[in-house]
Amino acid sequence: MNLRKKCTVSKDTVIYETFPFQILLAFFWDLALLSPTTDKSRLAWVVIGTICINTVFVLSILYIVSHRKSLFQTKKSKNNPYIFLIMGTFVVCFTTILNSWLNLDGHIYYKCIRDLKEWNFSWNQLMLAGHMSQGYTIFLMIGEFLFPNRSIGVKAVHCVMALITIYCFYLIVETIVKKKDNLQVALFTAIFAFSPMFLGIIGELNTDFPTFCFFVWMTCCGIRGDYIRQAGCGFLLCFSKETGCLLYGSYIIGETVFILFSERKEGLKKAIANAYNREIKLVVIGGLLWIGNYIFNMKNGGGWINNTSISGTDTGSAGTGYKHNSIAFYPSYMLQKFRQLLYMNFSWIMYGLILIAIFVIIWKGTKVLKIYIEGKEKYFLGILFSFFAFLVYNLFYITYNHYRYLIPFAFFISIGVIMALLILFKNSKIRKCITTLLVCIVFASNFFTFDPIAKATFMKQGTGTGDILIPSTIYTDEYDNIMIAEKEGYSSVIINTSGMYNFQCHYMGNCFNKTLKQLKYDSDTLIVLPCEYRDAYGTTASLFGVNLAGYTDYYWDMKKNHLNLDCVEQVEQMEHNNRYQKLNYRIIYSLSEISKKEMQKYKNIYYIALPFDPEFDHKKFLKGSRAEIKETVQYFGWKWDVFQIEQAAVSNKH
Numbered sequence: 001m002n003l004r005k006k007c008t009v010s011k012d013t014v015i016y017e018t019f020p021f022q023i024l025l026a027f028f029w030d031l032a033l034l035s036p037t038t039d040k041s042r043l044a045w046v047v048i049g050t051i052c053i054n055t056v057f058v059l060s061i062l063y064i065v066s067h068r069k070s071l072f073q074t075k076k077s078k079n080n081p082y083i084f085l086i087m088g089t090f091v092v093c094f095t096t097i098l099n100s101w102l103n104l105d106g107h108i109y110y111k112c113i114r115d116l117k118e119w120n121f122s123w124n125q126l127m128l129a130g131h132m133s134q135g136y137t138i139f140l141m142i143g144e145f146l147f148p149n150r151s152i153g154v155k156a157v158h159c160v161m162a163l164i165t166i167y168c169f170y171l172i173v174e175t176i177v178k179k180k181d182n183l184q185v186a187l188f189t190a191i192f193a194f195s196p197m198f199l200g201i202i203g204e205l206n207t208d209f210p211t212f213c214f215f216v217w218m219t220c221c222g223i224r225g226d227y228i229r230q231a232g233c234g235f236l237l238c239f240s241k242e243t244g245c246l247l248y249g250s251y252i253i254g255e256t257v258f259i260l261f262s263e264r265k266e267g268l269k270k271a272i273a274n275a276y277n278r279e280i281k282l283v284v285i286g287g288l289l290w291i292g293n294y295i296f297n298m299k300n301g302g303g304w305i306n307n308t309s310i311s312g313t314d315t316g317s318a319g320t321g322y323k324h325n326s327i328a329f330y331p332s333y334m335l336q337k338f339r340q341l342l343y344m345n346f347s348w349i350m351y352g353l354i355l356i357a358i359f360v361i362i363w364k365g366t367k368v369l370k371i372y373i374e375g376k377e378k379y380f381l382g383i384l385f386s387f388f389a390f391l392v393y394n395l396f397y398i399t400y401n402h403y404r405y406l407i408p409f410a411f412f413i414s415i416g417v418i419m420a421l422l423i424l425f426k427n428s429k430i431r432k433c434i435t436t437l438l439v440c441i442v443f444a445s446n447f448f449t450f451d452p453i454a455k456a457t458f459m460k461q462g463t464g465t466g467d468i469l470i471p472s473t474i475y476t477d478e479y480d481n482i483m484i485a486e487k488e489g490y491s492s493v494i495i496n497t498s499g500m501y502n503f504q505c506h507y508m509g510n511c512f513n514k515t516l517k518q519l520k521y522d523s524d525t526l527i528v529l530p531c532e533y534r535d536a537y538g539t540t541a542s543l544f545g546v547n548l549a550g551y552t553d554y555y556w557d558m559k560k561n562h563l564n565l566d567c568v569e570q571v572e573q574m575e576h577n578n579r580y581q582k583l584n585y586r587i588i589y590s591l592s593e594i595s596k597k598e599m600q601k602y603k604n605i606y607y608i609a610l611p612f613d614p615e616f617d618h619k620k621f622l623k624g625s626r627a628e629i630k631e632t633v634q635y636f637g638w639k640w641d642v643f644q645i646e647q648a649a650v651s652n653k654h
């Protein structure tokens with residue numbers, strides 16, 4: 001069995017497969033060139049780059065226009081109108097969080113992006129928060145150049161990346177479903193597209209999302225035989241986050257192992273020659289460039305991975321002894337990871353179907369599986385290797401346990417469930433009904449938490465109409481040891497990050513904006529918030545998600561009716577702009593903390609009864625004051641009462 005395929009590298013192939021990357025690079029470079037804030041002091045480099053990039057881009061366009069028939073006649077996918085319905089629905093869902101606040105980590109990454117407004121056209125300056133994420137940064141900077149100082153630009157880029165990812169997954173599904181069945185292919189794609197692990201966290205700004213997208217792109221290109229494009233996506237994958245290199249390397253190893261095993265009878269030398277074919281030579285380019293870049297950064301003391309320690313224990317300090325960002329065997333940490341994987345958003349149904357299908361494969365033999373992946377076995381073995389490598393990494397690498405870190409499993413689970421449904425249900429009508437039910441469940445899970453097993457497993461916070469879960473209860477102590485909060489200590493965890501597993505956290509900020517809008521907030525208003533979340537810091541971080549960087553002054557945009565948290569550090573500019581009003585707020589344990597003198601500064605004092613802690617007695621908190629419900633504000637599952645406090649009644653109390 002000779003698996004060595006010719007990897008065509010004709011002029012048509014090169015231009016056809018590199019053109020998307022040319023568009024990306026030219027668009028990014030030219031926007032940076034036109035930006036009035038970028039640093040163009042390295043004039044020779046800027047001029048050479050501009051000439052080379054745009055010359056190649058223009059020549060490619062001219063070539064494509066003159067050879068469009070030959071270039072676009074091959075590798076056409078089946079016309080499936082349902083896929084555009086799925087993508088349209090995805091966009092509509094995305095628009096509901098387009099204007100939402102970034103979460104705590106999102107503010108950190110967005111601050112890095114905004115700092116690049118003075119980019120000096122150097123490669124290493126495109127790193128984000130210590131990550132070698134230059135491939136991702138290029139995408140985000142396009143959004144920032146088009147919409148400066150507004151996070152909707154980078155969020156829109158996320159949406160575009162997500163749509164490409166959905167289409168790539170659809171192309172992968174087409175290779176699995178052999179018979180032409182547009183509805184079945186679309187339903188399978190919808191399981192993936194509407195997964196809360198994907199759609200539910202698209203509004204976050206982090207390096208995990210692009211890692212996931214680029215991996216799906218790379219896999220799709222490999223399965224379709226677009227090897228140059230696969231190499232380009234592999235490059236982006238490596239330069240998204242360090243975990244991208246893990247997925248990338250394990251995928252290539254899986255392919256190589258399959259080729260070596262399949263050709264073992266023809267001799268080791270020939271098997272190795274076939275494994276090291278032109279396709280592999282192209283794909284490994286991204287990894288080799290990453291290694292070179294990493295070695296260079298080591299010499300310069302940079303790189304997130306340099307902060308990782310092999311031994312996770314530290315007996316010389318207090319706490320657990322498991323250091324943050326270390327490799328160690330920590331059973332309690334592993335248990336929390338497994339719970340996130342198995343119990344969140346009905347994942348247990350998916351894993352249950354996959355487990356049953358595995359038993360069927362063991363019982364009936366691999367022939368029941370081969371009919372769906374015939375001719376593509378090496379790619380699916382690459383996917384399997386990536387799955388196990390990523391699973392092992394997540395279990396043994398001790399760090400914060402954010403749900404978004406698991407996002408590649410959205411791809412692995414979706415592929416597994418599709419295979420399971422094909423194996424278990426031969427009747428297409430029954431299979432479509434079950435698939436439709438799964439799609440409805442995962443879709444609804446993006447907006448509400450109603451998984452009974454998840455609600456019984458994880459800590460909960462109130463939303464006013466239901467619950468929001470805290471699947472991650474990990475934090476670091478003063479010694480930088482990883483700690484796992486017990487139920488009585490859940491306040492150590494910030495809901496703005498730990499509770500980010502669907503749209504609910506995004507809607508919390510939208511509900512707060514709606515509250516200020518309905519109250520017609522102005523400078524004569526004081527907003528009082530109960531200190532439900534450990535202390536003022538924890539409450540502020542959970543609600544606004546930005547004070548980790550030391551920012552506690554926020555400004556209300558009277559034109560757009562929302563808090564301007566995207567540029568929270570631009571205090572001076574907003575302070576002297578009539579469009580913005582500083583948010584007067586106090587986070588307190590008791591009303592007695594607000595003096596009579598302070599109250600007299602304001603015309604209106606409103607108390608927002610945050611619903612985080614269902615056991616918190618707001619009436620007891622307001623006891624001794626004359627307070628009446630002014631508004632009841634509700635937004636997508638979040639609901640709270642707003643009380644207007646009469647100053648005279650409180651002042652008399654003092």
